Amino acid sequence: MQEKVIIGIDLAGVEKNPTGWALWKNKFISTCHLYEDQEILEHLTKFEPTLITIDAPLSLPKKGTMRKADREMYRQGYPVFPPRFPTMEKLTLRAIKITQQFKREKVHIIEVHPTSTRKALKIPTKNWKRIQGIFIHMGLKGDLETRALTSHEIDAVTAALTGYLYLQEKTDLIGDGEEGYIVVPTKGDWRRLKL
Secondary structure, eight states, X not given: OTTOEEEEEEOOXXXXXXXXXXXXXXXXXXXEEEOSHHHHHHHHHHHOOSEEEESSOOSOOSSSSOOHHHHHHHHTTOOOOOTTSHHXXXXXXXXXXXXXXXXXXXXXXXXBOHHHHHHHTTOOSSOHHHHHHHHHHTTOEEHHXXXXXXXXXXXXXXXXXXXXXXXXXXXXXXXXXXXXXXXXXXXXOGGGOOO
16 A cells, blocks of 8 residues: 555646646655646656546536536535536546546546545645645645645645545545546544544
């Protein structure tokens, strides 16, 4: 379990905006901003991840604007933007394109929602400085300890944390096999997490 490499991606809707990137290995985190699809794919290939977690819808609904996963997230108190929302559709199509190019590598890819992850674990949802402090308190190392991360990087670290919990079987799958799942940590308190 220890040597698994998890990559968290807070994907931007367009290439000119920063995509948050986090690499998780042995609780050591390195983060940065990436921009172009090619750059993201090169980073993914370079680090040979066990698991890739993406903060973006990885599928479109069969009909209407929402998938079963989106409706269920709302019911559980996790508001997400549906994939067919005008601002979201571009992001969704970009995420689908990137994952299709990478699926050939036979790496497991999951859809996550960092705000919902933080909500599930009783971590503040938008207080970036506080969130970063909590991550350090949880025992995460690396870039978190050396500089203030951007909101995109914090979301990417949260995505990677969701992936770590997923590999530990401490998550719930919301949605269905037909339209896709969103992975959310089983509700609890971050103070009780053993990383």
